[in-house]
Amino acid sequence: MSFRSAHSPSIYIKPYSKPAATPTKRRDSKLWSQTVTHNTNEGLTKVEIKRQEAIFELYQGEVELVEDLQLILKTYRDSMKSLRILNQQELATIFFRLEELIPLHEELIERLERLRQEDGRTDSIGKDIAEWLLLDIFPWRLSKVVTGKLSRAGSSRLLGNFPESFSGEKQIRITDRKDYCKNALIKEWLPELTDCYSSYCVNQLAAKSLLDEKKQEKRVQDFLERCQESPFSRKLDLWNFLDVPRSRLVKYPLLLKNILRLTPVEHEDKSYLTNANGKKGVVDSFDIALAVVVVGRHRLYLRVNLGIKRCDEIIKEVDKSTGEHKCQFYINQLEYLDENQRHPLIAEQKSLHCMGMLRNNKGQKLHVFLFEDILVVTRIATRNGVKGYQLTRSPIPVQSLNLEDVPEGELRTGSFRGAFSSNQTG
Known part of the structure; x- marks a missing residue:
């Protein structure tokens, strides 16, 4: 039964059109000196003021990052869910x-706010930064971080009082710094390197691929355009926001190095930020930092890196995981015309050095992947809306390649026309 007559007007939804320009919501640059009274500045040297500004820059960046993450979830994810623009699986991926x-x-x-004194100054941040950078690998909160010299005879002579047991059964005793990281028990206790940042950055390739695919749908495109033209977005698209955590991660070494540069030599932060007992830029191989973790009746001493060195360690771990996942992502999209093209080296690859579009001497577009041990030449093939990479010839092991540097602009028979550009790297 229908209540609609032949004369009933059809429902018309006006298509999206770009609105008149509205003021963009911009973030005002805020300085530490603008948040304190003039009297606070009077008692500080220029270097001390610069150090306070550097610490405040670290703090303010964290505040803005959390604001952006909350905006992504509320304005984008929750809205796309309530409007049913994306399904649950698509939302979970992006x-x-x-x-x-x-x-x-x-x-x-919270740590930086707690360290800030009543007059607005912050004296020491090193210990808290060191502990915070370690929170993502320890399932228990740190009791403290201990630093000192590691004697050649073993660390037990230095600090003593090492835990006698773990779970009342297995023995833990740190005697050789070289064998420490290989200790099977430590590997059992520490979680795998799949913390939030590793897994988030690893997933970015799948998220970007799915987002680009969904942008072809009118509803998704319409929603994202409306958001980008709204003041809250600061003219940034969704992917700019989704890439904010990764961008922030790689900034930590620079931010901490700037604070370290402005920190007096005798200050305790030197030890926590450099992990080198105050030796700027030099890491003594026999210096040690131990994270002390209390688990039930047991006190565990676990060797760790601090400050800038720990930042570099995290970034290296994330890059390694992301690189391996990216490599596997493209291997899974390879399409073979016959079984002879399935070179056994392809399945063993863990690193994709570079990839990009090239042309052969016939002008055909080819998508080339240079893995660590093998070169794969493909062409883009789309079936049922799914993009893949169809091999055009048998893969070539790197050991069989004859490489020659062709000057830019020069064309030779049998060579690729052009070269990899900066945006065609792996």
Whole structure:
């Protein structure tokens, strides 16, 4: 039964059109000196003021990061869910583990706020930064971080009182710094390197691929355009926001190095930020930092890196995981015309050095992948809306390649026309 007559007007939804320009919501640059009274500045040297500004820059960046993450979840994810623009699986892929990043950075904000004195100054941040950078690998909160010299005879002579047992059964005793990281028990206790940042950055390739695919749909495109033209977005698209955590991660070494540069030599932060007992830029191979973790009746001493060195360690771990996942992502998209093209080296690859579009001497576009041990030449093939990479010839092991540097602009028979550009790297 229908209540609609032949004369009933059809429902018309006006298509999206770009609105008149509206003021963009911009973030005002805020300086530490603008947040304190003039009297606070009077008692500080220029270097001390610069150090306070550097610490405040670290803090303010965390505040803005959390604001952006909350905006992504509320304005983009929740809206696309309520409007049924994307299904649950698509939302989970594009906004993967974003919620878990927020408490991690709120923790650092709380620490920095707690360290700030009544007059607005912050004296020491090194110990808190060191502990915060270690929170993502320890399932228990740190009791403290101990630093000192590691004697050649073994660390037990230095600090003593090492835990006698773990879970009342297995023995833990640190005697050789070289064998420490290989200790099977430690590997059992420490979680795998799949913390929030590793897994989030690993998923970015799948998220970007899916987002680009969904942008072809009118409803998705319409929603994202409306958001980008709205003041809250600051003219940034969704992917710019989703890439904010990764961009922030790689900035930590620079931010901490700037604070370290402005920190007096005798200050305790030198030890925590350099992990080298105050030796700027030099890491003594026999210096040690131990994270002390209390688990039930047991006190565990675990060797760790601190400050800038720990930042570099995290970034290296994330890059390694992301690189391996990216490599496997493209291997899974390879399409073979016959079984002879399935070279056994392809399945063993863990690193994709570079990839990009080239042309052969016939002008045909080819998509080339240079893995660590093998070169794969393909062409893009789309079936049922799914993009893949169809091999055009048998893969070539790197050992069989004859490489020659062809000057830019020069064309030779049998060579690729052009070269990899900066945006065609792996």
